[in-house]
Amino acid sequence: MFIIKPKTISLYPTEYNTFDYFNKKTMQKISRLLFLLFFISISTISAQKSAIYTNDSKDFDKAILLYNENQYASAQLLFEKVKSAAANEELISDCSFYIANCAIRTNQANADVLMERFVSDYPTSRKQNQAYVGVAHYYFAQGNYPQALEWFEKVDENNLTYSERDQYNFQKGYSFFSSKNKKEATTYLNKVVNSAEYGSQAKYYLGFMAYEGDDYKQATKYFDEVSGEEKYKEKLSYYQADMNFKLGNFQKAIDLGTKAMAKSNALEQSELNKIIGESYFNLKQYDKSIPYLALYKGKKGKWNNTDFYQLGYAYYKQKDYENAISQFNKIIAGKDFVAQNAYYHLGESYLNLDKKQQALNAFKNASEMEFDAAIQEDAGLNYAKLSYEIGNSYQSTPAVLMAFIKKYPNNANKSEIERLLIDSYISSRNYKEALVLLEKNKSPENKLAYQKVTFYRGLELFTDGKYQEAATLFEKSLDQQKDAKFTARATFWKGETEYVLDDFKNAVVSYKQFQGLAVAKETPEYKNSNYNIAYSYFKLKEYDQAGNYFQNQIENSKDDKVRFHDSYLRLADCRFVTSKYTAALEAYNKVIELKSVDADYAYFQKAICYGFISKNDKKIEELNAFLRLYPKSDYRDDAYFELGNTYVADNKQDLAIKTYDKLNAEFKSGSFTSKAILRQGLIYYNSDKDEQALTKFKKVAADFPKTPEALEAVSTARLIYVDNGRVDEYATWVRTLDFVAVTDAELDNDTYEAAEKQYLQNNTKQAITGFSGYVAKFPNGIHSLKANFYLAQMYFSDAQESKSIPNYEYVIEQPRSEFTEQSLARLAQIFLKNDDKSKAIAVLSRLENEADFPQNKTFAQSNLMKCYYENKDYPNSVVYAEKVLANPKTDDNVKSDAQIIIARAAIQTGDESKARSAYAKLQAIAKGELAAEALYYDAYFKNKDGKFEDSNLVVQKLAKNYSSYKYFGAKGLILMAKNFYGLKDSFQATYILESVIKNFTDFPDVVSEAQTELDTIKREEAKTNSSITN
Helix, strand or coil, rough: CCCCEEEEECCCCCCCCCCCHEEEEEEHHHHHHHHHHHHHHHHHHHHHHHHHCCCCCHHHHHHHHHHCCCCCHHHHHHHHHHHHHHHCHHHHHHHHHHHHHHHHHHCCCHHHHHHHHHHHHHCCCCCCCHHHHHHHHHHHHHHCCHHHHHHHCCCCCCHCCCCHHHHHHHHHHHHHHHHHHHHHHHHHHCCCCCCCHHHHHHHHHHHHHHHHCCCCHHHHHHHHHHCCCCHHHHHHHHHHHHHHHHHCCHHHHHHHHHHHHHCCCCHHHHHHHHHHHHHHCCCCHHHHHHHHHCCCCCCCEEECHHHHHHHHHHHHCCCCCCHHHHHHHCCCCCCCCCHHHHHHHHHHHHCCCHHHHHHHHHHHHHHHHCCCHHHHEEEEHHHHHHHHHHHHCCCHHHHHHHHHHHHCCCCCCHHHHHHHHHHHHHHCCCHHHHHHHHCCCCCCCHHHHHHHHHHHHHHHHHHHHHHHHHHHHHHHHHHHCHHHHHHHHHHHHHHHHHCCCCCCHHHHHHHHHHCCCCCCHHHHHHHHHHHHHHHHHHHHHHHCHHHHHHHHEEEEEEEHHHHHHHHHHHHHHHHHCCCCCCHHHHHHHHHHHHCCCCCHHHHHHHHHHHHCCCCCHHHHHHHHHHHHHHCCCCHHCCCHHHHHHHHCCCCCCCHHHHHHHHHHHCCCCCHHHHHHHHHHHHHHCCCHHHHHHHHHHHHHHHHHCCCCHHHHHHHHHHHHHHHHHCHHHHHHHHCCCCCCCHHHHHHHHHHHHHHHHHEEEECCHHHHHHHHHHHHCCCCCCCCCHHHHHHHHHHHCCCCCCCCCHHHHHHHHHHCCCHHHHCCCCCCHHHHHHHHHHHHHHHHHHHHHCCCCCCHHHHHHHHHHHHHHHCCCCHHHHHHHHHHHHCCCCCCHHHHHHHHHHHHHHHHHHCCHHHHHHHHHHHHHHHHHHHHHHHHHHHHHHHHHHCHHHHHHHHHHHHCHHCCCCHHHHHHHHHHHHHHCCCCCHHHEEEEEEEEHCCCCCCHHHHHHHHHHHHHHHHHCCCCEEECCC
């Protein structure tokens, strides 16, 4: 513990608080009386003489009377009248003298000029020196010491009597004293120290000037010489108490101060409380110091940092930590020994109350000051330990611990800190910075930490969608293999990255390696390993193997309902694809029984299975049942089309026609519409209803030009026309179609088939050349739709995405075809990658409305949500976010995106109620940066509700668990500062804000917000703390 002994600033006496005789008002009265008597005597003599010279002038006498009655303005007018009429030189001189004196006493602007003129005009007048003395006395009596000094300077001291000279020296000395000219004051007051009338007063002021100059020996000498006089005793007790305090005579200072208290005024009592309190403090009698220190009023109503420290430390020594904190935390932005000491004991006080976040800030501050090395080291140790225990928003915990070890290599706690350093790499969860430190310090004892940190950092990158970087880190983790469980987990996640990077073969290898490790079953990943292997085989189209692993997942993991249901569905699909229809039926029925979100799909597939086992009646029954049970299913158009086809297969042509009609009525631009109309035409054709067939074929050609269905419709129509001998009519009709050129048909076909052959043989370069040539030569050719689509696909696969755009656009501009949906999806991907939001929105809107595959619809909706938000179209962004959330098949990552869009849009539009709800939901599913953002807003809303302590707990959680997300960490610190200020803890608030300003320069908006908040707090606190400067 280090005791602070500040220099106490004493109470400066003035003419108002020295002693009664020289109380300002008393002084004025005495001076006026002396001056009045002086002038009455002179006036009487003058009046007698004037009577001789002016034959007893009544006007002059009347003017003298008015002057003596202080009616200076009236007297001046009368003196001027007498002067103007007088012929006697002495009478004129006297009048001039009195006129000047009247002017001075009525504060006329030219008064000094008049007096100077009197002296100049009447150099031999006996009143000259008396005039200077009289005016000086007058200003002195008025308390106007600068003016008094001006006139004292004009006085001829040699023409004064001894008594006049003593008065002159004292008043001039006191005027210098009051004007803060101690050197001149000392000179003149020393001239009257032996004066019977003025000696005591002179010694008192000489003593006071010595006291102010810290010359306590000389001050004591003068004070002792006047201490016997009653009128000085009250004031001398105060000064003697202060001098003894400054000389270190603390008990004597206490005794004298206590004695002087009752007779002192309020200002002096405040200072005496400080003297007594500080004396007890320095005697380590802290319990006795507290009441006196607390009663101190400060200088001009303000305390300084030392005042707050002493009272705070006194409370600290009494173990009254709450009150200690209330004083220490008023020391804002301190940069000296007192502040370092205060911040250290503030940290100790917080620790004793288990307020660890506050303690961390206080110890951090003390550890950054170098005034006391021992305090700095101990504060640094506490700061390092607390960083490990609760996390650190300013810098990574490993960095704090490593810095301590480096700065204090011989500290007794070094081994403990080294152990904490290893653990901190994991517990801090700031894997990014921890990895940087570990890369620089690859010592053997850090290998386990390196294995864990690379693994966890890989998970972070995987969550953020940086799969290639994640894969690298999983490989690094596997290089160490110090902990078998982490080796197993890294193996599994290596498989995950391979899967999302479409490397399904290696994913299978990694997953199986994982399953083969002895500790795999102890990891959280094990329960889904069969599921992941199954999907890898599924992607490789090895459906038998995929089905077997889906079966394993079903048998071994029933708790995860989502994967359990999906495994049954994919098991059914695998059996279906491999023609094991009975097994497929069993699995599809299980999906329906479980009431899965995919029950409609399973029901449709079940109906299809019956067709493959030659049970068309059952297939028809199930398809009709499907249409009744699932009126909103995405598979209704599929069901209608299959039902129509089945009726055709069963030779129920009329039912087929009606079914196709229903399909076309419900899905006017569906993916099966052109096919259904074509099928109707073929039914009519095969029934020899040529005209009805032609009507359907012409509708297909007109409404769906260039599609394969249109080409088949034209081809079949040609047969009807030829069979009926109506070739000219056929030719006339065909010429109206821009995609059929009769004369170039063979060249068209040959050119297309040559390009398609290269395409089917995976000769990409040659295929691109061939299709490009075809599209250029036959822009509206028979095969232009396919050619443009295949050409676009090859450009896209060959990383020539910009070249694919015109071809994809050609496809989507044509009537709906089997290529439309995929072309829309590809274009959307390209426009999103190019950040061309306006084009992306247009394409995504179409994809949402036209997609048959649910994944494409979800893709469209989620990206429309993001595009609208980035365009600041918040209402539309929320509409699409809610669509995404309404889809039960949406995974958690996409749900997180939707919730964050709703929350951010609500913040932007001021709808905080909606933002609260969205951020609360986000917390349950978000990971990584989104989780950090959700926590920040949880703290934000708690702050707004005045729940400052709860808000701080959330900020601490943010700092501990998401320290790598610096932006929200910094924003959280500003919230913490606001919380502490709301809790009346000014130190914590200002220190945190200063740390944000210093440490987070990468985020100018955060620094600006912190500076604004800091300025506001400092302005407020400066009202009561004189040590604070803005």
